[in-house]
Amino acid sequence: MNTYIRKFYYGDIPEDKTGGNITSMDSKSDWPLWEVFIRSKQGLDHKHVGSLHAADAQMAIENARDVYTRRMEGVSIWVVESKYIHASNPEEAGELYEPAVDKVYRHPTFYDLPDEVNQM
């Protein structure tokens, strides 16, 4: 399913000045969507933080830098075009996840952890 974002203008900049009016409803002229993953510090894993539009990978990384790391959130950025992400179907949640519900013995909660272990 394709969704389109329409830009609305306000203020004193006429539409023909912004360049934004060039975007059309034609999906070919829309920039693809990218998913952004940020590593907040060395040693931690990259976490999904959101998505953005960009024309290519380079621009996606720069956009991610400007949109998602303005407040020192990250030391490394991954981007991947959203279309390459394959997701499980929510309608299959029953067969996928419910079988685990009654198997509490798989949780490590039955062990007494020594006090010295604090990163569990």
Place this chain on the structure above:
Amino acid sequence: MNDSLIQYTLHLADNSLILGQRNGEWCGHGPVLEQDIAITNISLDLIGQARNFYQYAARLINENATKVSPTGGDLERATEDTLAYLRKEREFKNLLLVEQPNGDWGQSILRQFFFSQFQYLLFEQLQNSKDEQIAAIAEKSLKEITYHLRWSSEWVIRLGDGTEESHKRMVKAVDELWRYTGEMFEGASYELRAASDGVGANLSTLEASWLDKVKDIFNEASLPIPEKVFMQTGGKEGRHTEHLGYILTELQYMQRAYPNSEW
């Protein structure tokens, strides 16, 4: 006390402030959300640089003033705010380039590219300035500028080498802005003095490297380098295009209407 150092510092501050203000006009109007944030981020970087230079200039002015008038009394003390908000058009020493109107996105990008490329080379030299404060500000700003340069170069290539429409707009932008690039390398009296004191940069050596870099990017962007263009000058000495007055009217409105107001 060295008056040309004050003027030189104000010149560097004004460049960053005025371009920061110009870029800030894009806030809420960028072609896409991500680029809106990118250019306003650059604005904030520039205004940050301006603050550093204004604070230093204010310190120099105040040190200078107390020497001239040791009685003190009602001496008006300069601050970063009085320098940004209470000086008149003729007192601003920014380049004509940075006060030019935003035009379309391509024109704003190109203005940023011309300026960032210049600032990059300039601050590279200023890092070694004999004036420790200027050297420190230059060193701190250089990381930001490296990113501004990368971002704006890529956009110049993307638009110049893009569609027929984007190419046409970039050629028009070059035509519009090229005449303001010569001023960057023509030293005002305070710049020459600062350079001979080892405080400022040697502008004549910057020109060739600037042109080389711009040629590289224009080549990739399939944009022609204009030749034999008459260069507009005067901004560094306070003679501005008609645009600066409007910028200052907006920028200084609050302090003029409500003197000494604070957030």
